[in-house]
Amino acid sequence: MEDAKKLKRLVKSVWVFNWFNSCGFTEILPVVGSRWDMERFGMIPVASPRHADCLIIAGYQTEKSIRRAQRIYRQMPKPAVVIGLGSCSMSGGMYWDSYNTIKRLSDYIPVDLYIPGCPPRPEAILKGIMSIFREVEDHA
């Protein structure tokens, strides 16, 4: 079954593995919570990369944490989606000149979607995820 059809099924029930270690976590909580409720779209947070289809990497990543994140990405069953949350994953954000944080996430992990913002509001996160849904619908 080629990837497009697989993605169509995957989009209907996206299980999210959250790799937050900074501001991103405080923004994903309301998305899981009652007001923005991502479960409406069949998305639930899961605890192990084996169950996950979408890896959300929020906030800056240090040299040490990016190695773990790479290993987590490799341990996820494919097809999987990676979302870089916040300007820290795009350009290092306010840590642009720090000796310890990585500057661009896609040098280390193939990223499918960047959501800008420091940190991005829940509406921005949902809008980003909706764009993945729309893109998969158009392709299939």
Add this chain to the structure above:
Amino acid sequence: MISTGMGSWSPLVFLICVAFISVVVQIIRSLGEGGFRKEEDKAEAFFSGGRLLIKNRVMDVYWGFFDAMGRYYGWMKRMHNGIVNDYVYWFVLLVTVVIGVVILL
């Protein structure tokens, strides 16, 4: 057909049904994707991104029991204090209780 006075069970029918159900479940299972593409450390155990230094040993299994049932082990250990005449008292007590029940009912 095995039947004790109170209940009955026929293993043959049970096995036939289980065989049929396993055919159904195998159909469901075959709908799914069987294997996976091997990658660098994709098939290693998930340990929050770290590497598992100590392999999973069977002897760690009992940790769960002692940890969860700690209070009951402690209570029982206190009972088995090794003093023989305590054991004898327990034995005598139990025998009287059993005889009492047998005589009463």
Add this chain to the structure above:
Amino acid sequence: MIMKVLLAMVVPVAGILIGLLYKGIDRILAARMQGRVGPPLVQPLRDVRKLLVKENIVPDDAVGWLFSSMPFVALVSVMAILLYLPLGITPVLEGYGDLILVLYLLIIPSLALVLGGFASSSPYASVGGQREMVKMMSYEFPLAIAVISVAWLLYSSGAENVFSLSVISGTHVWGLAGIPGLAGLAVIFLCMLFVIPGELGRIPFDVSEADSEIAGGIFAEYSGRNLALFYLADAVKAVAIASLAVALFLPYTVSGIFGLGGAAAPAADFLFHLLKVFFVLFVSSTVVRVVTGRLAISRVVSVYWKYPVILSFLGLLLIMGGTLI
């Protein structure tokens, strides 16, 4: 005879669909109770379809055959239970199995979970497996007392072949032993409702699949179709246990009241049975799941060995009192 064989084929598969339906309703109601919108009704079916499409990863140092066969065994044994349970109509395998067999069959899915957990080489899974074993030990005790007290009540009121489920679901248990018996049965029904979330691993007792503590617990290493089979096994197990509780305590049928004859009677009974099962599941697992938080494993043991055991002994004494007077 043909009807029985046909039913034996249809009922397990229907059990899966009903189980997924209940999971969907359960998630929507839980969400509404938290002020959320909640997923669409068919979300569990979508989850299963998605899981079937994903890669099925088997860890390197896992025991391969055991790791992959345990989900299979779990789902088969749970679907086999449905054949012995009276789903409103007389049980499909009417004379071929009884209550004790159902109790044993209820243990096999949990055992499959534990073995699956140990077979996958992850430390999270082995901790989850230990917790599941300890949890199994703790909730079997009140469950056994509840079942035996109902059987004892039937036996003392003169029914023979007491453990066969058609006899149990045939007699109206509540009125048999007068007022104290009624109170005793109410207490024991409460214990049964208390055991159901433990057996299903729902929130107050989901110590073996605790997401936040041990990263998915027993399911930490399962993915793809193995996880889909466990997902289905969990859905069907909910239906199986709830219909066991309904068979023991709420064996009323509707067809008598509406005076339906012929083919309509079993259909009406079956639907009414589904309604009762939904009521039992809603009260015992959905409401409890939304209201409480997860218990630590040592608390689970003491909670199950303290309150339900005393309650069911009390219920048993009340029933004994009822029958003697």
Add this chain to the structure above:
Amino acid sequence: MHEKEIAGKIGRKTGMKVDITRKRRMSVRTDSRGLREFCVCAKELGFGHLSAVSVTDFIGEGEYEILYFLWSYQDGLALTVKTRIGREEPSIDSVSDIWGEAQIHERELHELFGVEFVGNADLSELFLEGWNQTPPFRKDFDWREYVRSRYYRNEGRERGYFEVEK
């Protein structure tokens, strides 16, 4: 208030001059050899809690100043013990056997400043994995140059992020 009384007690016991910076804050300056026995006496006098160990890099004077922030529950007083050691081969005796919590602080300072704490159980790397440059918190570590060469070396722009008007 009773700071003077405690300061006097410390002075008598250890012979060090304790100056009171402000209400309930005292500081003592010792040399690195006499540090350990001063700490033992301070602990006996009730300073049972070590909140932090920190290092200040005086690059002008070529010295590190190591500060131990102690707190005494009985008297509700804070005492800061300051010592000076050379900047080139910085090494000092560890106090992790007097206060257990000092171990992790010293490990961090070893990683970030390169101070060698003799007698500390474990000085392995803490935050920076595989770091072979000079310890990053030292003032003579040029972190801008390091970041440019490590992360921005393939930036096509001729004027990089770093042209800061001096």
